[in-house]
Amino acid sequence: MENNYIYVPDGKLRNSSSFRCRVPMQGTLQQFIAEGVLSGADDSSVLRFVEDAEGSRKRFVCNVPKGCCPEEMLQLIAIRNNPSNPELDYSLAVNMEESSSASILLCSHTMTHDYYVTSGDMDVALSDNSSLNLVLMQNEHNDARHISRIKVAMGRNARLNMVLVSLHGGDLENSVRVDMNGEGGECRIGGLYLMDRNQKYVADIRLNHNVPHCHSDQIFKGILDDNSKAGFSGLVYVAPDAQKTEAYQANHNLLVSDQAKVDTQPQLEIYADDVKCSHGATIGRMDEQSLFYMRSRGIALKEARILQQLAFVHEVLERVEKTELKERLASLVERRLRGEFSDCRDCSKNCC
Amino acid sequence: MNDIILNIEGLAATIDGKEILKGIDLTIRKGETHAIMGPNGSGKSTLSAVLAGKPNYNVTGGKVTFMGRDLLEMSPEERSWAGLFLSFQYPIEVPGVTNVNFMKSAVNEHRKQKGLPPLSAAAFLKLMREKMAVVEMDSSFSSRGVNVGFSGGEKKRNEIFQMAMLEPSLAILDETDSGLDVDALRIVAAGVNKLKTPDNAAIVITHYQRLLDYIVPDVVHVLYKGRIIKTAGKELALEVEKKGYDWLIHESEA
Ligand SMILES: Nc1ncnc2c1ncn2[C@@H]1O[C@H](COP(=O)(O)OP(=O)(O)O)[C@@H](O)[C@H]1O
Numbered sequence: 001m002e003n004n005y006i007y008v009p010d011g012k013l014r015n016s017s018s019f020r021c022r023v024p025m026q027g028t029l030q031q032f033i034a035e036g037v038l039s040g041a042d043d044s045s046v047l048r049f050v051e052d053a054e055g056s057r058k059r060f061v062c063n064v065p066k067g068c069c070p071e072e073m074l075q076l077i078a079i080r081n082n083p084s085n086p087e088l089d090y091s092l093a094v095n096m097e098e099s100s101s102a103s104i105l106l107c108s109h110t111m112t113h114d115y116y117v118t119s120g121d122m123d124v125a126l127s128d129n130s131s132l133n134l135v136l137m138q139n140e141h142n143d144a145r146h147i148s149r150i151k152v153a154m155g156r157n158a159r160l161n162m163v164l165v166s167l168h169g170g171d172l173e174n175s176v177r178v179d180m181n182g183e184g185g186e187c188r189i190g191g192l193y194l195m196d197r198n199q200k201y202v203a204d205i206r207l208n209h210n211v212p213h214c215h216s217d218q219i220f221k222g223i224l225d226d227n228s229k230a231g232f233s234g235l236v237y238v239a240p241d242a243q244k245t246e247a248y249q250a251n252h253n254l255l256v257s258d259q260a261k262v263d264t265q266p267q268l269e270i271y272a273d274d275v276k277c278s279h280g281a282t283i284g285r286m287d288e289q290s291l292f293y294m295r296s297r298g299i300a301l302k303e304a305r306i307l308q309q310l311a312f313v314h315e316v317l318e319r320v321e322k323t324e325l326k327e328r329l330a331s332l333v334e335r336r337l338r339g340e341f342s343d344c345r346d347c348s349k350n351c352c
Numbered sequence: 353m354n355d356i357i358l359n360i361e362g363l364a365a366t367i368d369g370k371e372i373l374k375g376i377d378l379t380i381r382k383g384e385t386h387a388i389m390g391p392n393g394s395g396k397s398t399l400s401a402v403l404a405g406k407p408n409y410n411v412t413g414g415k416v417t418f419m420g421r422d423l424l425e426m427s428p429e430e431r432s433w434a435g436l437f438l439s440f441q442y443p444i445e446v447p448g449v450t451n452v453n454f455m456k457s458a459v460n461e462h463r464k465q466k467g468l469p470p471l472s473a474a475a476f477l478k479l480m481r482e483k484m485a486v487v488e489m490d491s492s493f494s495s496r497g498v499n500v501g502f503s504g505g506e507k508k509r510n511e512i513f514q515m516a517m518l519e520p521s522l523a524i525l526d527e528t529d530s531g532l533d534v535d536a537l538r539i540v541a542a543g544v545n546k547l548k549t550p551d552n553a554a555i556v557i558t559h560y561q562r563l564l565d566y567i568v569p570d571v572v573h574v575l576y577k578g579r580i581i582k583t584a585g586k587e588l589a590l591e592v593e594k595k596g597y598d599w600l601i602h603e604s605e606a
C-alpha cells in the first residue's frame with residue numbers, strides 16, 4: 001500500500017499510534033481514531049479529544065475551557081482499515097465552554113475497498129458567547145456506509161459555522177439537529193455532496209429556533225452522476241415566541257446523468273409572526289447555454305462541464321473559514337469531479 | 353483561392369422544424385470586413401449561431417468551408433480553435449466562474465491545440481492586462497463571475513476583450529453596438545479596429561450606420577427572411593439608414 005499522507009510503518013497496522021500524516025496543514029494539531037482507538041496529540045495541547053468511556057460505548061470528548069481560544073485547528077482523522085470487524089460505533093462530544101472559540105476538522109476515511117459500517121453520534125454544546133468552526137470531510141469507498149447523527153445545542157450569542165463535505169462514500173447518512181436555545185445565536189450550515197456510481201446520500205436537518213433573535217443560514221448543494229441517489233429533508237422550526245428570527249434554507253441539486261435521482265423536501269414550520277424566513281430547493285441539469293458559450297471560446301465540452309460543476313459548488317466551499325483548508329478542499333473537489341479519485345486505488349491520498 | 357477565410361454556399365437551417373435560413377451564399381476573404389444588416393427576425397443571429405455551432409440548430413442544406421475545412425463537421429470548440437469567434441448578441445452569464453479562470457481555460461486550451469505549453473501565471477496576467485486595455489476595461493472585472501452583474505455595455509466590452517485574447521481569423525460581431533452609449537461604442541469600435549490585420553476578417557451585424565462610421569465595411573449585405581436580398585458597397589448602409597428596408601424588400605419581391 002502506497003500512501004502519500006497517512007502511512008503505516010511496515011505496511012501493517014500494529015498499533016494505532018503508528019499513524020501519522022506527512023503533510024499536515026499549517027497550525028494544525030492532528031489526532032487519529034483508527035478503528036475506534038485514539039492516538040496523537042500530546043497532553044500539553046488544550047485542544048484535543050480524550051477518551052471518556054460511557055458504559056461499553058467508546059466516547060471521545062473535546063472540552064474547550066472557558067475563555068480559551070486556541071489558534072491551531074484540531075484535525076481528527078477517523079480511519080477504518082480492519083474489515084474483519086465491519087461494524088464500528090463510537091461517539092464524539094465537543095464542549096465549548098463560555099466565551100471559548102475553536103476550529104475542528106473531522107475527516108473520515110476507509111483505507112480499503114471492503115464493507116464497513118461506521119455509526120456515530122456527535123454532541124456539540126456551545127455555551128454562551130462561544131464560537132465553533134466545524135468541518136466534516138467524508139471520503140470513503142463505495143462499499144462503506146457511514147451514519148452520523150450530530151446534535152448541537154447553542155447558548156446566547158453562540159456561533160456555529162459548520163461545513164459538511166461529502167466527497168465520496170457508498171452510503172452516507174448525515175442527520176443534524178440544532179437547538180438554538182439562547183438569544184443572539186448564529187448558525188451557518190453548508191453541505192456539499194458529490195455522488196456517482198451507485199452511491200447514496202441522505203441529509204436530514206432539523207433546525208429549531210426556540211428563542212427570539214437568532215439567525216440561521218443553511219445551504220446544501222449536491223452533484224449527482226451515474227445511478228447515484230440523494231435525499232434531503234430539512235425542517236426549520238420557529239417557536240411561537242421566537243420573534244425576530246432569521247432563517248434561510250436552500251438545497252440545490254445538479255443532475256449530470258439521466259439516471260441520478262434526488263428527493264428534496266425543505267420545510268418551514270413557523271409559529272412566530274415577526275420573522276424573516278425562506279426556503280427553496282431546485283433540481284437542475286447542466287446549463288446548455290453556458291456550456292455552448294464556453295465551448296465557443298474553445299473550452300472543450302468536458303472541461304466546460306467541470307467548470308460549471310466547480311462553479312456550482314463554489315458557494316459552499318466559500319463557507320470554510322480557514323484559507324488553507326478551503327484550498328485543499330477545493331482541490332479535492334476538483335480532482336473528484338475530474339474523475340481522478342477512481343483512478344487511484346488508494347483513497348487515503350485524498351485527505352485534507 | 354487560399355485567401356478565402358469563409359465560404360458559405362446555399363446554407364439552409366431550421367429551428368424546431370421552422371425554416372429560418374433559406375439559402376445563404378457568402379464569401380469572405382482575408383482583410384475584409386462585411387456588414388450584415390436587416391430587420392429584426394431576418395435570421396442574422398441564427399446565421400451567427402449556425403456558424404458557431406450552437407446545438408439544436410438544424411442545418412438542412414448547403415456547405416460551409418472555414419479556413420479550408422468543412423465547418424459544419426466541427427464541434428463549437430474546434431471552430432474556436434480553428435479561429436472562429438462569435439461576439440454574442442446576448443452574452444451568457446456564467447456565475448461562479450471568474451473572468452480570469454474562464455479566459456485561462458480558453459487561452460490554454462487554444463495553446464494546447466497548437467502544441468504550446470500553458471502560459472505561466474505571470475505571462476497570463478500580463479496578457480490579460482494588455483488585452484483589457486484594448487477595451488479600457490477595469491482590472492476589477494478579472495475576478496468577477498463571467499458577465500455576472502455586468503451592464504449591457506460591459507458585457508459587450510467583455511466580448512471584445514475575449515476576442516482580443518483569442519485573436520481569431522474571423523470575428524462575427526452580432527449587434528455588438530446595441531446597448532452601448534456613444535463613449536462605449538467608440539471604445540468598442542476602436543478595440544475591434546486595433547485587432548484588425550490584413551490576415552483576418554470580420555462580419556459586423558448591426559442595424560445602425562453609427563457603428564459603421566467607426567468600423568468601415570468593404571461589403572454590406574441585407575438579410576431578409578433568411579436570404580441575402582442585396583449586396584453592395586459601404587454606401588448601402590447609408591442608404592438603409594436614410595430609407596429603411598422597405599424599398600429593398602419591394603425590389604427583391606418584384
Ligand atoms: N431558439 C429559437 N427557437 C425558435 N425560433 C427562433 C429561435 N431563435 C430565433 N428564432 C426565430 O428565427 C427567426 C430569426 O431570428 P434571429 O436569427 O434572432 O433574427 P435577427 O438576429 O435577424 O433579429 C425569428 O423569426 C425568430 O423568432
Ligand SMILES: [Mg+2]
Binds near residue numbers: 396397398441526527
Ligand atoms: Mg439578432
